[in-house]
Amino acid sequence: MKKVYTSFEEAISGIQDGSTLMVGGFGLCGIPENLILALRNKNVKDLTIISNNCGVDDWGLGLLLKNKQIKKMIGSYVGENKEFERQVLSGEIEVELIPQGSLAEKIRAGGAGIPAFYTPAGVGTLVADRKEIRKFNGKSYVLEEALIADFSIVRAWKGDEMGNLVYRKTARNFNPIIATAGKVTIAEVEILYKTGEIDSNTIHTPSVYVQRIIQGHQEKRIERKTIKT
Helix, strand or coil, rough: CCECCCCHHHHCCCCCCCCCECCECCEEEEEHHHHHHHHHHHCCCCEECCCCCHHHHHHHHHHHHHHHCCCEEECCCCCCHHHHHHHHHHHCCEEEEHHHHHHHHHHHHHHHHCCEEECCCCCCCHHCCCEEEECCEEEEEEEEEEECCCEEEEEEEEECCCCCCCCHHHHCCCCCHHCCCCEEEEEEEEEEEECCCECCCCCCHHHHCCEECCCCCCCCCCCCCCCCC
């Protein structure tokens, strides 16, 4: 039985200064809002964050950025975040930008125990600097190493007390692969069920990948509202 937490502060116990974290979501869609808030309140510093992007100025990972808690960001998109841009240009944060498909595969490989793989994405660009290049059938490929993290924090629609997870529509995004690639995975769910109440055929992340689970209410902010006048 996985331990079900009732406090977000307790759920992130063990995350210390200098930890490497993978964080699920895409923009503001499917982000573990309450776990991020708990990290902000804990004020852990010098974090290395692996995520598609870094939230917005006033929400999601943008809160950790504003609070100067992130030392290095590994992602594929700077996004709608002026503070992120400012910190990058001023040299206050280290950033490693990776093509989105390569980022996803680096995370998937980490979860699958695959140390590295070759990809054509980034060959001939800054992405390939100081990386091994090898030719297959006359075409150049760059060697990308897998990513793993001390902790993965993810958001799911439904979960049970064993840690089985179900994601909803586009909020699924990076969450399933990130759940596999952390030494400890912490899942924030909207609805928590008793073990056996979720149809096993609908499960996206099996419980073997999840060590901690907690239920919470999410605001689900919209990154950019577009209205018709």
